[in-house]
Amino acid sequence: MNNNENPYIADEPLKVPDSAMRFHKNIIETLRELVKCSASNPLDKEFRLGFEKALLLYDDYQRETLSANKKQASCAKGCGLCCYHWVEDVNSFEIQIIADYIKTQLPPRQVKNITEACRKDIAAMENLEKIVDKKFAALKPQTQIDPSFILLSSFYQLERPCPLLTPAGECSIYTVRPITCRIYMSLAEPIRCAPSNINDGEVVTCVLDLQEEANALLDELHLRFRRNEGGSSALRLGILEELDDYDIEFTAKTEHIS
C-alpha cells in the first residue's frame, strides 16, 4: 500500500475543499456575532450557545476536509499521547468554560487531583526554566538554539500528562476541550504522537487550524475576557485561579469530615 492509499499517512498538507469552506464561513459568521454580543462573561448563556455552535461547525469543517482528502484520523478514546505535550494557546474564555465544567461536572476528589497536578506542573516548569536559563547563558552567543525548545524537551522528559487527562487516558473535560486540542490529529500510528517521537522528521500528524479571519476573531474574544497575562502556563494558572474558592471549600469539607 502506498501513502496515497493509506488514510493514516499525510504526505502533504490537507487541502480544504469548498464544501468545508462553507462550514468555515459559518464559523466566521458565528464568531462575528459573538464579538458583537453583549455577554459580560463567557459563561453567559448567549456566549456559551454561540461558542458551542462554532465548535460544532468546526467538527463539520474537520470531517469534510478529511473526507475530501480521503484521510482518517487515528485518534481514539483512551490514547491521550498528544496530552503529554505542553498545552499552550488556550483562549481566556475557554479556560473559564473549562473551569466551570470542572466545578459543576467533576467529583471533588478529581477536582483536587487536577489542581494539585496544575501546581506541580507550574513548579516543574518554573524550575526547569531556571536551569535552562542558566545553561543557556553559559552557551551564549555561540548557540542558535531556541531556549523554549530546550525547555519543552526537558519538560517532556518528565513524562507529565496534561492535568486534565485521567489515569485511563481520557480527557476529563472532553466536551469543552480547547480549540488547540481539537485541531490536532494523528494521521499515523498513534504512538508517533508521544513527545519522544514527535521530532523524528516524518509528517505523521496534522493540525487543521482555522483560517486567518476566524483566528483574528478568536483573538478579539480572548482579549475581551482575559483576566491575566497567562503566558505558556495560561491553562494551568487559569484553572487554579478559577477554582480557588472551590478548592478552599473542598479542603474545609474534608477537614470537617476527618
Ligand code: SF4
Ligand atoms: S485538555 Fe483534554 S484533550 Fe487537551 S491535552 Fe488536556 S487532556 Fe488532552
